[in-house]
Amino acid sequence: MVGDSLRLRQILVNLFTNAIKFTEEGEVVLSVEPAPPKDGLGRLAFAVRDTGIGIPADRMDRLFKSFSQVDASTTRRYGGTGLGLAISKRLVELMGGEISVESEVGVGTTFRFTIAAEATDAGELRDAFMQRADLRGKRLLAVDDNATNREVIRRQATSWGMIPRDTGSPTEALYWVRRGDPFDVAVLDMQMPELSGLTVARELRRLRDAQQLPLVMLSSLGVRPQDDDVIDEFAAFLMKPIKASQLYDTLTKAVGGIVPDVRVARDEPISAASELQILLAEDNELNQRLALLLLEKLGYRAAVAGNGVEAIAALRERRYDIVLMDVEMPELDGLEASRRIHQEWRDQRPWIIAMTANAQQGDREKCLEAGMDDYLSKPIRTAQLAAALARSAPAAGGGEHDLRDAKVLDDSAPATGD
Incomplete structure (x- = not known):
């Protein structure tokens, strides 16, 4: 698809900023899918969903007005001018689309918008990942208590020809490995309620060494283990949100035994x-x-x-x-x-x-x-x-x-x- 990337980026930044601001726990998720063509142009449908505080139904009409907040207490607690959504609405309209919102107080909010975009010849933009066979047939174990994170990893791994298997339970993952299920690489979330990723890694190392099962750790920004012995258990650390290209390169190097340039920053000269x-x-x-x-x-x-x-x-x-x-x-x-x-x-x-x-x-x-x-x-x-x-x-x-x-x-x- 060919469209105005600068306008699209501004819309998404505004919606993400808004969603993150009002979401103290849970998640913010972006989804994109094709929409039915209109006036001879292709269309894309975007949704930004959060698990934040939600918006009362009787105040939804204020959302897309300039310098307007849901109420005065919102400005005092969260800050902001109320311009972001009004600008987003205008940009969506300039791109030939529409924007709408669904919300439930205490449950969350979903902003949906569409944009018009020209379709291109698929041969012109061939996916570089699919031209490489490094990961095809490799078995991936993904352990993360967040279902959205697991879905993202599963979809990406499948698109690269991998055979993914995921679970939100570290105990279940350890059971699979103990009984001898084959895996070529494992991706672990660092912070999980049942068992931490570090604890899971120690248990996995008792069952299989680094050559048999390379480990990749996913962590939030600014959160990284300080214990060198623990760090040495991993082929790489990746900070969320993870780019597809970054994950692909990391997994390719991990299963191929090439990991020096994706290790944590401690291996680099530190002034x-x-x-x-x-x-x-x-x-x-x-x-x-x-x-x-x-x-x-x-x-x-x-x-x-x-x-x-x-x-x-x-x-x-x-x-x-x-x-x-x-x-x-x-x-x-x-x-x-x-x-x-x-x-x-x-x-x-x-x-x-x-x-x-x-x-x-x-x-x-x-x-x-x-x-x-x-x-x-x-x-x-x-x-x-x-x-x-x-x-x-x-x-x-x-x-x-x-x-x-x-x-x-x-x-x-x-x-x-x-």
Whole structure:
């Protein structure tokens, strides 16, 4: 299909951001399928489903209006301007489609939309995976308590010619292996209620060695075992959400015994700077993922706090050298959180780098007044983040540095886009 990828990406980002914001537990799932042609054009139907708080039926008519929220308490708790859905509706219409919503309070919400797109000759866009036979006939064991995750892995594995077998019960998976069922590779979720992926891995290793059954671990961003002995049990670690190409390459190398370039970051040279203890305070999960990926690219790791309250709680638990602080967060914003950090930690506080989407005149001054030390404007670029972390080195390393020196903010001008 050929269409406007930029508009489609914006629609999906808006819907995903909305879904994640209102879903404290459960899942957010995107599904795509062909829709009946219209006016000679092919059509695609998308659905973004969440298990969030839901929307009352009598307030659904407000959803697609500019600067409108379901009620005032929504804005206070979750933030936002109410523009995202109105923009999505307009973009869908520009792409020749329609958007609708279904919701039940306490159960979740599903946004559905269609877009028009031209069909292309299948020969022009032949799936590269199907041209390679590395995985065909290989038997995959997938263990994950989340049914959606298992379905994704099962479908992808089937499309590559594998023979997948999945279960939500680690105990059942261990039973299969104990009785001698053949598997060429196993994919384990790290966090499961019955048994953790690490526990399952230890049990599997008592039954089959790494050559007989390579193990691939799936984990959430920022969650990774620290025990080297445990890490050595796995051919690779993958962080969710997993791209099909990434999973394909990992499985191909695992069953072929080639794993060095997909191992965890500890096998790569780590600079002294990467030992900095970093806390990321950001409420938007998409922005969290982006920031963590940028940090990982630079050789850093970070813990995550979802708002200012969580950030302060994290600082009480352990020492951090740097806090990457989003300015606009629900419950406690970045400015007030920075003020409280100054009050509680004084001379032993972390270096605070502000992150804001509102690069307007006076924003730097507000951040400085609140006690922040540096300033990044979203969208954050790798080079800008690297420069900001480099500027933090004297303070984080314990050297003398005037944390309230306005020059620090002036030097950050290239990162703000001003």
